[in-house]
Amino acid sequence: MVKRPAVAPATATKPIATKQTLTILHLYAEELNIYGDRGNILTLVKRLEWRGIKSTVIQAGIGDKPDIAGADIIFGGGGQDHGQVAVGKDLQRHAKALHAAAAAGTPMLAICGTYQLFGRGFTTLEGSEIPGIALFKARTAASRLRLIGNVIIDTPLGRLVGFENHSGRTILEEGQEALGTVVQGCGNDGRSGKEGAVTENVYGTYLHGPILPKNPLLADHLLLTALRRKYGVESLAPLNDYLEEATAQVAMRRPQ
């Protein structure tokens, strides 16, 4: 387990320092990290820092014993199908703690591989089953054809843009809320028109790119949820998101 302090800001105007600090738990940072996922962590850290809020990022890998109850935000990224087996097995150790944290309202973001394992399970091409932790009432099965391309979805938070690249098809059960509806791209299974899943403050999605830098409203939503729980904060200081929005606009104009 590696503990890393957040980097000092180099912004022109120094924000007013608060006494607030958030702990961000990055699950399987080394095992599941192939689609620029550290950009999501970087986005959370920087958007706190630019508001004078400190953060500590804790990376937990296979065999580590992270303090899940003590985490203010929990993140897990996407990896190779191969790494999924070992991670799936290890994740079971944290199933109870993650369910408790979800019930307590801890914001979590699960991308691709972690999203699949936050469901009931993943069936590989060979037919073997990798059990998940069932935070989402969803099941994923591998398929031969990968779903790849730029993707746009509409969510209650607003429109999100990203890139998807997954062989798994995720089917949501009755009563499982999706993160959004597909405007362009494939989404959960390429058929249902649904993308991702939401339970309490736990968000699962196939969008990488990574998702948070280009979608600051989702990043800020996770941050505000965490700050509200911990400090009763009601709103975030606004940031200049001109570049973030311009980048999202370009991404939305790209073909699938």
Next chain:
Amino acid sequence: MPLFITIAIAKLILRTSRLFGRGGGSALPGLVAERIDPNIGRKLAARLHDGCIIVTGTNGKTTTAKMIAGILSDAGEGIVSNRAGSNLSRGIVSALVEHASFSGHFSESVGLFEVDEAAMPAVCTMVRPRAIIVLNLFRDQLDRYGELDSTAQLIGKGIAATSAQVYLNADDPRVAGLASFASADRVTYFGVEGKLKTKLAHDVTADSSTCPVCGKRLVYTQTYFGHIGHYRCREGHFERPVPDYSAENVELQPEAVSFTLKSHEPKVQLGLPGLYNVYNALAAVTFTVHHQGITFAGITQSLERIKPAFGRAEKLEVEGRTLHLLLVKNPTGFNQIIQTFLLQEKQQNLLILINDNFADGRDVSWLWDVAFEDLQAQHPRIAVSGIRANDMALRLKYADIATELIEPEATRALNQFIAQLPAGAIGYIIPTYTALLESRRYLSRRTHLKGVWQ
């Protein structure tokens, strides 16, 4: 269909597409020739009487093939090789057809091909190589290839389909693991020795540092970059093989590198930067010493004359300014470039051009895995361009690095970038593949630049 008709048709297409300047005619003739005669590649490759050599791996294929070609041609061999970037089977067939006479014979003796990892099974079956050189395996354009595990499997399949001598990078665990696809007497390893501080502080590109047997994380006693270094499995299942050929006393300078080969004099000296070029040269030396039996002294002389390959640290002069062209394709390659910047004076002038066309990789999320944070202390002056210029600027924003210019249109960005360079200054142009083609096309109008397509 008789062989000469297939060759004649393909040659005609080659000439015509060259005439209209369409991509130098790299792929189409091969594609058509294979349509007419699916066995054309196999038939022609078999007629090269000194056989075929394949170079594969994520980064360094073009440069390594260029080094080997330099050494072999200095030793008097005639070489048929494919063009950089045309490294699928059709590109190789195009090269064979181009060099063959109408009767299907060659004045050249040897085929030297850089081969895309995913094309290895098909190409190996086609050309039956006598040697395969595998450089490294990194995450690269996952939207095209799927995942790294499957890429390794494809190279393994290619190796297993031949009886070639296999040259593997001992310092890359995933490459060293490919030894299981060949009998032990067919495998030769190369690697780097010594303590080097080349790993960037924010390098997150270690992609294959788990034991292939037990899946546990490998422990490293030395890491050079990414997952390249000296490693072993804690449980003792797997460890870095002892290299048959190793580079020692590695010295890295801003625009050059040198190293010694165990028990060989003199030093190998290269006019190319970066530890990655040490590996490229080491691969070329290992193969030519071991397999070709060329004298070491001759090899070092050939290597000293090697000029950078297409867009790989090419240098050109434009109106009193020096421009370096540095192609980027993936986080590891970009990190290697950043590493060479750290050896230099501060405040470099950079123009980074990021496109997301098919040949670039359509997914730009890899930019977030590049260690731009390591550049902060250099206080670089950065302009960004390309279709995804904004993505690049956003990445830099989160690395606390300001972008001075965002101009998506490449020629306008190049024009402004050059105009803002003080006379006598150096500018580094860092494009993805299709942005490199655009940049070269534009620069060829402003300066003497050979082979815009290459």
